[in-house]
Amino acid sequence: MEATIRIRRFNPEKDKKPYWATYTLKDCEPTNRLLELLHRIKWEIDGTLTLRRSCAQGICGSDAMRINGRNRLACKVLLQEFGENPKIQVEPILGLPVIKDLVVDMEPFFAHYRAVMPYLVNETPPPIGPDGKPRERLQSIEARERFDDTTKCILCAACTTSCPSFWANGDYVGPAAIVQAHRFIFDDRDQLLQERLDVLADPDGVWRCRTIYNCTPACPRGIEVTRAIGEVKRAIQAGKRDY
């Protein structure tokens, strides 16, 4: 089958502003992934097409883009969902500066990520195992389950760049950073709870979330993003982990 792909292109060295380019590909299979079609355009038609991808398996989080109006991973989109003669529109995710074509500058996104201190802090010495050596900090199954959902994040930025609050104001830490914060706020081994809650109680922290729910369906990992943000809000209001 034949597929038509419309891509938002921009080369800062040549173009004053972004433009749409349309490519037609023959001999496509319904089981082709969109990423494969983008590869074919780059390899067979126009080598200047620029995009990010790494594992191509939906794990590395490199190829988030806006596909037919919604944020998704190009490697997780199969051609078959678009019918007999697929017409697919691809553009970079919104809210981060475009470097070239589908590649955006992720640095502001990672700055927000770092701001929520995405690492476990525990100053007490680790417990001593039966062999007399330090061992891992044990955690109950229930306590681990509490933040299981938010451990799945791959930092692809699909949620953050689907959020109208983030489009409007890039200072907002965004859903992904809050998901990462959630993962440590609700981890009972962590000792930095109050600092974490303080950081997120900022006007540019969770309070810029308007409960719009664009982030939840945008997540390629199926994380309950808006729920996680809501739980962090409740924890801030209560001032403790078990609100």
Place this chain on the structure above:
Amino acid sequence: MTSLVLTITETLRYRGKLGQWAWVLHRVSGFGTVVFLIMHVIDTSWATFYPELYAKAVAAYKTPLFTVGEFVLVALVIYHALNGFRIALFDYRPQWWRRQEDAAKLVLLGTLVLLVPTFFIMAGHVVNYYNERVSVFDLGLESVVEATAPFAVGTVVVLGLALIVSAGASVIPSLNAPKKRLKGSKMETFMWSFMRISGILIIPLVFGHLAMMHVIQGVFDITRVGHVPIFTNLGPNMADTLTAVNFVRLRWDTMLAGVYIWRIYDILLLFLVTLHGFNGVRYIINDYIHGRLLNRALRLASAGTMIGVIVVGALAILQSVPATTAEMLSQTSQVIEVNADSDVLGR
């Protein structure tokens, strides 16, 4: 401002689900209601301070444009109330998020279900008015301009002053230090709860207010010859000489169980709605206006208007009738005067 344009165009382009459109409607309906609130509180305060102006304002409210505006307002308020309840519910119970889309549909359905009988009743008043009183259809543009011009001028003046103050404030270094890192804001944390709790409290108050003052009896009734105002102590014998000013005064003077029931009701509504509404405006300003000068100017203008609306509204409700107004009332209506002195009105 580019941020606002970008948000509008990209919201139209992004294929978000119902939650996104619920948020768009929530913002638009909230902002629209605040604009009306400013006019409505200041206009109504004229019933106390400038009775002649109030009579003119009520006349303007009867023109077709304002009639359409009132229908729109009622729809906006009902949607905002129901959707606000949805937001509060899912914010306090984030684990129920799978039902939020159903809830958003229910909000739309609920708005429609409430609007059908409401619009039916409101349209009844309009039809009555045009059947009884008006022979020639008149847009009343002059009256509309006259009623809105002070607010347009006021907006320009307040914005101009705010811009000057904001420009002046830009020389204070501490106000212009770049923001360093995220740190908690107790005020923002409190406002989040306040928006939800005040919103829930406002719902019964504002629905009651809409029912009493816009639906069951509206602006067309309160000055209609022979109309017996409900929810007041006004007797049927006063109906023939009813004026808008008298109606407001009598309503506020109505007592139930020894208290000025509508004064308390209106004060409560005034404070909650104004604080809720202007905090919403603050959210909108901070979301979309990032230029320091303009952001600060708009926040100043908004805060100033908020204080103005609360002070003017509260004074109008609390202040007893000035002597001049009482005289005027006695001239226009002998019957009112007789009753105002009697125990009927609880004085």
